[in-house]
Amino acid sequence: MAGRGPVWAPRGATLNARGWPQEAALRMLMNNLDPEVAEHPERLVVYGGSGRAARDWPSFDAIVRELTALRADETLLVQSGRPVGVMTTHEWAPRVLIANSNLVGDWATWPEFRRLEQLGLTMYGQMTAGSWIYIGTQGILQGTYETFAAVAAKRFGGSLAGTITLTAGLGGMGGAQPLAVTMNGGVAVCVDCDPRGVERRIGHGYLDVRADGLDEALRLAYEARDARRPLSIGVVANAAEAVPALLARGAEIDVVTDQTSAHDPLAYLPLGVAFEDMAALARKDPEGFTRRARESMARHVEAMVGFQDAGAEVFDYGNSIRGEASLAGYARAFDFPGFVPAYIRPLFCEGKGPFRWAALSGDPADIAATDRAVLDLFPDNEPLARWIRMAGERVRYQGLPARICWLGYGERDRAGERFNDLVAYGEVSAPLVIGRDHLDCGSVASPYRETEGMLDGSDAIADWPLLNAMVNVASGASWVSIHHGGGVGIGRSIHAGQVTVADGTPLAGEKIRRVLTNDPGMGVIRHVDAGYDRAAEVARERGVRVPMAGT
Ligand code: NAD
Structure with a gap:
């Protein structure tokens, strides 16, 4: 046993x-x-x-x-x-x-x-x-479902149908996000740097499809949104790169949040580091890794603030990413609220x-x-x-x-x-x-x-x-x-x-x-x-x- x-x-x-x-x-x-x-x-x-x-x-x-x-x-x-x-x-x-x-x-x-x-x-x-x-991802699914239902009630007349949510992190907790969004009728684009995370959520029926890159993800997302059809799309990428890239190209996103493991800077993939090298680098140089992870989180959060400025509903999903971005010196990190006071x-x-x-x-x-x-x-x-x-x-x-x-x-x-x-x-x-x-x-x-x-x-x-x-x-x-x-x-x-x-x-x-x-x-x-x-x-x-x- x-x-x-x-x-x-x-x-x-x-x-x-x-x-x-x-x-x-x-x-x-x-x-x-x-x-x-x-x-x-x-x-x-x-x-x-x-x-x-x-x-x-x-x-x-x-x-x-x-x-x-x-x-x-x-x-x-x-x-x-x-x-x-x-x-x-x-x-x-x-x-x-x-x-x-x-x-x-x-x-x-x-x-x-x-x-x-x-x-x-x-x-x-x-x-x-x-x-x-x-109890696995279901444990967080209900809370995440409640949160997205509250977002829908606050901003979109009670349903996420016809909206696109952008988030990252498909781990044990974050893996609930795609299903919680589709249960509320919406479209979710979910970024994770670990291909296993994406495959695992598809295997569990929490994520619908995997897109090859941001272009395909957006194309699928717009199609589903226009048809008011729920759909969740996984993309393998570094969120610190993908979220600013989506902002830069003017992606039509209605809700933005994040559930990468930002609470632990040694578990957040810094920009410029290959996913395969992450664990070894974190072990070899924890201080340098932490600094680079925090700087990357600052770029990630800056893009989230950018989406908020553009009118999206943006919130911190309890992973401390605002705190880490602020430690890296990003001054507007706390411009968007945490999900608890918000919902x-x-x-x-x-x-x-x-x-x-x-x-x-x-x-x-x-x-x-x-x-x-x-x-x-x-x-x-x-x-x-x-x-x-x-x-x-x-x-x-x-x-x-x-x-x-x-x-x-x-x-x-x-x-x-x-x-x-x-x-x-x-x-x-x-x-x-x-x-x-x-x-x-x-x-x-x-x-x-x-x-x-x-x-x-x-x-x-x-x-x-x-x-x-x-x-x-x-x-x-x-x-x-x-x-x-x-x-x-x-x-x-x-x-x-x-x-x-x-x-x-x-x-x-x-x-x-x-x-x-x-x-x-x-x-x-x-x-x-x-x-x-x-x-x-x-x-x-x-x-x-x-x-x-x-x-
Ligand atoms: P996890 O470690 O299982 O998963 C984190 C995921 O983030 C991994 O799949 C990893 O590949 C991915 N990731 C890391 N850096 C990335 C990057 N730069 N770009 C893209 N993907 C990246 O963690 P988890 O259990 O899913 O928890 C996620 C976070 O949410 C934690 O910080 C946790 O504390 C927090 N959390 C929030 C709530 C809540 O109520 N909202 C509840 C529990 C946990």
């Missing part, structure tokens, strides 16, 4: 560990490294540049061993991907506590992080890589965020059963129903079958309890795990992304994700994690995650009710505290207690 070759999570209803919470952690760790799920499983890299599931293979083996033996009153401690202790706790305590990539403020820089990583002392956990609840914050005020679950059985029929349960629970939510139906038709599972949808305060707990009932009554064939991205309403401090431009200026206050993690530990989550640097890179974010297992027992039901109430409740509280009226309304209407707001 454990090893250096391909890793697949066990399927079915037979336990390998001593209980379902331990088994779930074991399967989800392995699922993160499933070759269908992980970007580079042989290096334990799941997604997002170098986001890992475990520090090294001996650590992976030891985690598997410990989870298999762990009792229901024990807790495994994981420090940046390495199991460092097992403690006696109690049955309400999480079975695993995880801290990844955390550094003291003044030391929280990429060079210091890399120095420590090379010494074997830490690893980069991204968000759901090191906390074992990554997502109103959802956060309602405690909404990326709720997700996976079927430990490995049986897609179990997810179909949960889909029906969600449709049944929220019959009046048409956008949710549209998503669930489209996801059922168009999303191909990677690894264990899973589903995601955005649910808010007062909704997640209902869904979770229903899922636990499905397990209890045998309507699914094995337990379900319920978790979420760290990119959520009350679980992250990230001034370039989730907490950019908070109303009260509290963007960098990182007490909230720590409180969030502690609340989830106190509420009965199955595993809880605190990470640093996910999404936007070292020094720029602190965030927390939780995963809770629905094994059909009354105890799981109790835990689920508390966790899935309190976890999104942190989002409502955080936004009430920052002065958002909608959050205060939600707190009043749905009974979230916020002492200083009198609710």
Whole structure:
């Protein structure tokens, strides 16, 4: 089961560990490294540049061993991907506590992080890589779908039909962009310097066609746009070259964003470097590479600003490319907004965020059963129903079958309890795990992304994700994690995650009710505290207690 070759999570209803919470952690760790799920499983890299599931293979083996033996009153401690202790706790305590990539403020820089990583002392956990609840590209698909739907609502009358979106990056997260655009009716031109990225997304049905160069890409894009036909087109090129080139030739682009791995300058291909030479050059001369990558990002961002000046809807998609361009001295880097203040914050005020679950059985029929349960629970939510139906038709599972949808305060707990009932009554064939991205309403401090431009200026206050993690530990989550640097890179974010297992027992039901109430409740509280009226309304209407707001 454990090893250096391909890793697949066990399927079915037979336990390998001593209980379902331990088994779930074991399967989800392995699922993160499933070759269908992980970007580079042989290096334990799941997604997002170098986001890992475990520090090294001996650590992976030891985690598997410990989870298999762990009792229901024990807790495994994981420090940046390495199991460092097992403690006696109690049955309400999480079975695993995880801290990844955390550094003291003044030391929280990429060079210091890399120095420590090379010494074997830490690893980069991204968000759901090191906390074992990554579900492949679908995870980001829903968020990306929501974002492009919000762009459509804001600028194009509710649909992207007849518009062209230009973006780059077809990796683990960015690979969701083409399908999210076509699900909203639009045309997407997606640039990636790695031909494998393009082929992989075509293979997964997320990208429609590959064009040979920018000319062909534009020709295909204009044809589809004029016919108001959804189409996604991949082009192999360096975005720092392609985006300025498209601007220079006056390409008719309506929306521009980017999801290259700009948060890590060693993962962004600089101008003048061949893709094949990238990894070796980054290893040989990290400082020189970083400088060249940042300069290239400045050219890339300058072209994005150029498109904005020409009237396009332009936004940063959470990869810190504006920050990097500004470090290279480009003065207008922050002329366009991040996607959270532009489109997502109103959802956060309602405690909404990326709720997700996976079927430990490995049986897609179990997810179909949960889909029906969600449709049944929220019959009046048409956008949710549209998503669930489209996801059922168009999303191909990677690894264990899973589903995601955005649910808010007062909704997640209902869904979770229903899922636990499905397990209890045998309507699914094995337990379900319920978790979420760290990119959520009350679980992250990230001034370039989730907490950019908070109303009260509290963007960098990182007490909230720590409180969030502690609340989830106190509420009965199955595993809880605190990470640093996910999404936007070292020094720029602190965030927390939780995963809770629905094994059909009354105890799981109790835990689920508390966790899935309190976890999104942190989002409502955080936004009430920052002065958002909608959050205060939600707190009043749905009974979230916020002492200083009198609710
Ligand atoms: P990834 O490492 O899997 O993929 C990045 C892709 O960018 C790769 O395919 C790579 O070939 C490509 N790339 C690098 N430099 C390029 C260049 N100069 N030109 C063209 N292509 C280039 O990363 P990912 O998981 O897809 O994440 C992408 C970024 O989005 C990260 O910075 C991540 O932190 C961020 N992110 C955003 C959100 C969000 O909510 N919007 C969520 C998660 C991650």
